[in-house]
Amino acid sequence: FIVLFNISKMKLAIALCLSSAAAFQAPAAAPASTALRAVDESTLGVQAPAGFFDPLNYCEDQPESFARRRAVERKHGRIAMVAITGVLVHNAQIEFPGYLSKSADLKFSDVPDGLGGFFSIPAAGIAQILAFCALVELAWWPANNYSGDYGCGFFGTSYNDDPETKATKLNAELANGRLAMLGIFGNMVAEAQTGQTLGEQMGAGNMIPF
Numbered sequence: 001f002i003v004l005f006n007i008s009k010m011k012l013a014i015a016l017c018l019s020s021a022a023a024f025q026a027p028a029a030a031p032a033s034t035a036l037r038a039v040d041e042s043t044l045g046v047q048a049p050a051g052f053f054d055p056l057n058y059c060e061d062q063p064e065s066f067a068r069r070r071a072v073e074r075k076h077g078r079i080a081m082v083a084i085t086g087v088l089v090h091n092a093q094i095e096f097p098g099y100l101s102k103s104a105d106l107k108f109s110d111v112p113d114g115l116g117g118f119f120s121i122p123a124a125g126i127a128q129i130l131a132f133c134a135l136v137e138l139a140w141w142p143a144n145n146y147s148g149d150y151g152c153g154f155f156g157t158s159y160n161d162d163p164e165t166k167a168t169k170l171n172a173e174l175a176n177g178r179l180a181m182l183g184i185f186g187n188m189v190a191e192a193q194t195g196q197t198l199g200e201q202m203g204a205g206n207m208i209p210f
Contacts, residue, residue: 041070044167045174071146077177083184090117091199101125114197115188 046052059066096108101122111117121129137143141150153159159166187198194201201207 041067044070044170045073047171047175067146071143071148074148074174074177075143076181077174080180080184081177084180084187087184087187087198091197093199112197113199114191 054060058069090111091113095111098108100106100108100111101124104122106120106122111120154169159169190201191197194206196204196206
């Protein structure tokens with residue numbers, strides 16, 4: 001009964017995260033000319049309550065590095081969104097069927113939740129993950145493309161001809177990415193401190209606001 005209750009709680013958490021994504025979207029950027037085909041990166045991510053937040057004056061002292069810093073922020077946000085989604089899904093006991101490694105007789109369901117699961121992956125699997133990341137980073141979606149636009153669009157839909165909608169969605173991506181970076185970092189710290197995975201913390205009632 002306790003296991004089923006915990007799984008139900010995790011599935012509820014995933015549903016709430018997916019259904020409330022709009023709550024973290026930033027307000028629309030200032031109206032732009034419809035003749036434009038791009039958005040002003042310097043206006044993206046300027047969101048309440050912090051507004052334009054640059055305590056170290058990087059934008060003034062190192063304006064030439066802004067494009068790279070924005071690209072790094074966007075990439076880290078995307079990775080963090082994938083990571084926190086994976087944490088929620090895996091802790092909800094939603095797993096691939098079959099074997100992760102047939103030779104090692106290791107099923108996907110045998111991989112533990114949390115950070116410890118990474119160390120249960122065979123060395124060959126780790127090598128494949130690193131090789132795929134290198135392919136993406138160097139060739140498929142190269143890191144030197146600071147725009148972050150790899151021609152995929154938003155689920156296949158391009159907004160290059162609608163700069164206002166594109167700015168709204170880019171603002172939402174930055175906001176959700178920042179939230180995800182905090183979420184995955186908080187999850188890692190909590191797991192390291194308590195020794196419990198996210199699902200175990202929820203099941204034990206350790207997740208309290210204060």
